[in-house]
Amino acid sequence: MDEILEILEKDARVTPEEIARMTRKKVSDVKKKIKQYEKDGVILKYKAVINREIVKVRNEEVRALIEVNLVPQKDLGFDKIAERIYAFPEVSSCFLVSGTYDLLLIVKGRDIHTVSRFVSEKLSPMENVRGVVTHFMLKKYKEDGVMLKQKEEDRRIAISY
């Protein structure tokens, strides 16, 4: 992967000037490259990773992992059905997986009822959906490589040879 992407994936706030310095490239080239990545949809968006285990927001959202069994459509395979499912705003992630079921969804909702309603009223009745299993998430420990705990302090002594 391009080093620019590697740097931004770790920390999207690093500026083009800083990237240029780190990689010995021209600032204008870095800027152009990033623009192109954004245009091509390689970089889709920039966002903060929030530890919701700490921020006790009112109306805390609920998340569920949902296994979905599908009946594939002729000629179209799973893609078309998947699209009908992931287009729902409640679906925050959607993967086609190998194993005993076909789609793995992460669904978000305001509370347990909202998610249940989505499953029973929207998802389950869909044509081609053969069955669903819902797992409500109880606690999140790690997400996208980030461990969700208090930041580790620097335990090194401040000065050493």
Add this chain to the structure above:
Amino acid sequence: MKNYISKTVDAMKPSGIRAFFDLVLGMKDVISLGVGEPDFVTPWEIREAGITSLEQGFTSYTSNKGLLKLRLAINHYLKNTFGITYSPDDQILVTVGVSEGVDLALRAIMNPGDKILIPMPSYVSYGPMTELAGGIPVYIDTRKDNFKLTPANLKRHIDHKTKGIILNYPANPTGVSYTKKELEQLKKILIGHKILCITDEIYCDLTYDFKHTAFPSLPGAKEYTLYLNGFSKSFAMTGWRVGYACGPKEIIAAMTKIHQYTIMCVPITSQMAACEGLHSSHQSVEDMKREYKRRREFVIGQLNKIGLKCHMPQGAFYAFPSVKKTGMNGLTFAQKLLSEQKVAVVPGTAFGDEYTDNIRISYATGFEKLKEALRRMEEFVNKHKN
């Protein structure tokens, strides 16, 4: 009270910057660029191996030389990485970091009056350890050559009493390293005089611009080399204290004699963890190296931009810029920078009396902090421009 202290120890000079160190340690909310160890914690697979070994009840002594499986793994690593082989039976000794390796080596070879060459500036312990072992340190100033030991400079310092040299590359505090060609030239001279090359290659995996050449891998060099390395820097394992010495079996045997009476063996937990590092952590090492390299480019670029002249270090995680332009010496610069901007750096004089113009900056610090520290340094330098 009666003076119980030995004359040798009594004569040892206390570090001139101890007071400055105490000042740093007593201050809160300092961004420290003065730390001589990685900012990464030990990769999880290594920590996990240490924990597992404790759970399984590995709590005993090991062989004086170190666990056989660790010595085998070290040989395997050296063979694959640098093309050198050492017999795990009698040419490898596991030590408490490279520090113990240097100490053992010097005590094993020194007779009173023997001289040891030390290119300067250098890691703080080489000189004092040479003295403790009864030898005479011969310091070689390298300022004129961008802190690199040149063949001509080396030749000038050799006489019939020269027994060894301590060659540290990539170097603390300068980050200087040597290409294969440069090492060949030094080797010719050293071997020509039958000088023992004690090479401290602890930063070998953090070499950025060319492939690191292990000194004993040079043709003909192996029998004249005592190779020292360890896990502290590449595997971010400073606190575990594991290093190793490889060399001619006579020297390793002599070192093992001292080691068995003074240390007995390296803690078994650390040895088990180190084994795991050699088996499975190459990706972690590679990732850390890439991160350091980016920081290096950023830091050196920024230092030169704000007027603190600095050569590009080829390895380790240190920069050794000159602060001469500010009109201050390194110690004053460090003291003022600490009190005015709360950024800690190490004055160059910590690494040799002559290095009054320099400071050592460690970029083993997260990028955000590094950026902020350099911003503060810029403000500081601008304010004190004369």
